[in-house]
Amino acid sequence: MKKIIPLxxxxxxxxxxxxxxxxxxxxxxxxxxxxxxxxxxSVDLSEALSENVPSVDMNRRSGIANDIxxxxxxxxxxxxxxxxxxxCGACPNRMDPPVSHVxxxxxxxxxxxxxxxxxxxxxxxxxxxxxxxxxxxxxxQGEVELGLGSWGYKKAGFTVNGGNDIVKMxxxxxxxxxxxYKDGNGDTLAEQTKKSASxxxxxxxxxxxxxxxxxxxxxxxxxxxxxxxxxxxxSYTANRSDDVLYANTAMDAILDDSDIYSISYxxxxxxxxxxxxxxxxxxxxxxxxxxxxxxxxxxxxxxNKTNHMDTxxxxxxxxxxxxxxxNEVLVGVDASRRTWNGDYFNNVSGAYLGDSIDESLTxxxxxxxxxxxxxxxxxxKVGARYDKTSITSNSTxxxxxxxxxxxxxxxxxLDEDSKVFIGLGQAYRVPDGRxxxxxxxxxxxxxPDLKKTKNQQLDFGYELHIDNFDFKLKGFYSKLSDFIYYxxxxxxxxxxxxxATIYGSEVSSTYYTSDEVYIDGSISYKRxxxxxxLFGQTDTDLADIAPLRAKVALNYEYAMDSxxxxxxxxxxxxxxxxxxxxxxxxxxxxxxDFKLKHAVNxxxxxxxxxxxxxDRTYAISNTSKDLTLITTSTNPDEVxxxxxxxxxxxxxxxxxx
Numbered sequence: 001m002k003k004i005i006p007l008x009x010x011x012x013x014x015x016x017x018x019x020x021x022x023x024x025x026x027x028x029x030x031x032x033x034x035x036x037x038x039x040x041x042s043v044d045l046s047e048a049l050s051e052n053v054p055s056v057d058m059n060r061r062s063g064i065a066n067d068i069x070x071x072x073x074x075x076x077x078x079x080x081x082x083x084x085x086x087x088c089g090a091c092p093n094r095m096d097p098p099v100s101h102v103x104x105x106x107x108x109x110x111x112x113x114x115x116x117x118x119x120x121x122x123x124x125x126x127x128x129x130x131x132x133x134x135x136x137x138x139x140x141q142g143e144v145e146l147g148l149g150s151w152g153y154k155k156a157g158f159t160v161n162g163g164n165d166i167v168k169m170x171x172x173x174x175x176x177x178x179x180x181y182k183d184g185n186g187d188t189l190a191e192q193t194k195k196s197a198s199x200x201x202x203x204x205x206x207x208x209x210x211x212x213x214x215x216x217x218x219x220x221x222x223x224x225x226x227x228x229x230x231x232x233x234x235s236y237t238a239n240r241s242d243d244v245l246y247a248n249t250a251m252d253a254i255l256d257d258s259d260i261y262s263i264s265y266x267x268x269x270x271x272x273x274x275x276x277x278x279x280x281x282x283x284x285x286x287x288x289x290x291x292x293x294x295x296x297x298x299x300x301x302x303x304n305k306t307n308h309m310d311t312x313x314x315x316x317x318x319x320x321x322x323x324x325x326x327n328e329v330l331v332g333v334d335a336s337r338r339t340w341n342g343d344y345f346n347n348v349s350g351a352y353l354g355d356s357i358d359e360s361l362t363x364x365x366x367x368x369x370x371x372x373x374x375x376x377x378x379x380x381k382v383g384a385r386y387d388k389t390s391i392t393s394n395s396t397x398x399x400x401x402x403x404x405x406x407x408x409x410x411x412x413x414l415d416e417d418s419k420v421f422i423g424l425g426q427a428y429r430v431p432d433g434r435x436x437x438x439x440x441x442x443x444x445x446x447x448p449d450l451k452k453t454k455n456q457q458l459d460f461g462y463e464l465h466i467d468n469f470d471f472k473l474k475g476f477y478s479k480l481s482d483f484i485y486y487x488x489x490x491x492x493x494x495x496x497x498x499x500a501t502i503y504g505s506e507v508s509s510t511y512y513t514s515d516e517v518y519i520d521g522s523i524s525y526k527r528x529x530x531x532x533x534l535f536g537q538t539d540t541d542l543a544d545i546a547p548l549r550a551k552v553a554l555n556y557e558y559a560m561d562s563x564x565x566x567x568x569x570x571x572x573x574x575x576x577x578x579x580x581x582x583x584x585x586x587x588x589x590x591x592x593d594f595k596l597k598h599a600v601n602x603x604x605x606x607x608x609x610x611x612x613x614x615d616r617t618y619a620i621s622n623t624s625k626d627l628t629l630i631t632t633s634t635n636p637d638e639v640x641x642x643x644x645x646x647x648x649x650x651x652x653x654x655x656x657x
Contacts, residue, residue, distance in 0.1 A: 080128070101286070167223070198632075239258045315335060338361070369383070424457070496534060528541065545576065548571070560599060586618075607653075
């Protein structure tokens, strides 16, 4: 791994060789298209990602706003990018993960980057998600969507766009709410808490039957051609969520409001060499108060509290693309500034009780570059990024971090039907405000002198595409140095730098038995180990490393744009877990789903489906104390598991005009 930089220089020297046509290298990523068209059960993006990408697992937090892991990596180890805007959540307990601030119904396609191969975004240590939302068009057109489901689920939304050769605009809005889902035992979120948690963490009787959440969203974009090959793009997205229940957490989200603004200027065809220049400014803010007021805890005025969190993220990105002897060269500058603040208040008296995060400020300035080259059947992509970062708060000295990331990704076409690929990358990420400064009940959970984390990773794989069969195999090995990890202790400074490894593989395949029927499936496995147990502990398993999981689906395309699908999902038992830090054994499980999409005509689609047909009771994510979760009533050291929804029946109507 120490040879990454020399290898980068060697690869750059290849650019003087003879070449043919430049082609895109995308095997380090997984692409999901037609996201909005296929996300009928919920606007929750985490569900769409975990259902479609073998490397992505969902962490169940609530009925909505769930989090994701990419190959066992989470939080700041992965970056989330929406139309070039880096998105952050405000909640240190992941009640509003970045993927929750954009809705699946507003997304056109997604690129999931698996590994340290994105130098354009700050902090892409082990993976990233690049989201492209719906774009406006000149043609006046629109779509209306209505949805109903079990447990009082209701969804309504519409999108309209149009314009001319000068101005194009799109407006998309949606509304969604639901009662509490029931697990396979027939228990609502409140009933799961009542069965498992102590009296203090249970819901007060008047709140036991309240809705699980209500969510509204608005997206507005305008693209203006100010001159030939020159375009200005302006966008605004607003999300408003109210009373989101988090059953196995001590607090619920009173609201979760986010606003995302972006303006960019794009200049194309500047010259034969200088092909494109783009500058973008973005700004986002999140307001997230979470409270104990619905729980029995609040029966005591002293414990009726709110932790009011807010964060802002603003940045400028300047990118330039050149064609040098048919080599595509991208050079850019990235600057960003994030604030993160949290305050505890008493809900009865309104008294300020102290900080949860003391005005954290993270500043980053970076330069980056990528080079793509094709030499017949051999293709190479090289990337590098240099970061200067400072992090401070009102009560501590400033931390400074400098880092140089680099990667190489190559593919070789064995023949017209198959290819092999290999990648080698090194990337860094700095600690965030929570890991440095977070406080609870006067205890400093954060560790102000944390080092930055380094990931050195090897990726390799094979692809085959023939007439009736597609196959892809991926493998990876990740060496993490100074990995930022939560340790379950009662004293201060709970975040530690450790060394660890994660490795695994993924297989996905599709077999076409006829023009109408095809079978697709995937399987993923990963393993994470600490090099040594944390001081005073014995467990070397890394937390949040889901066990072997598999999916297989039988698809019948019985008419144009009409498809019936039966799928089975399987997870092995979770028996490699970090017991020292709150995780527990979870049995294996299998669920079966059905979905029918029927195109009545070109304008009208009807969708009906059933998830978890067998009404199984199971949990998909574990209980690492990196999240603050409530403990059970029988064992104060055991954290409450949150079960998945039971049998869920839904229907959607989509009308286009």
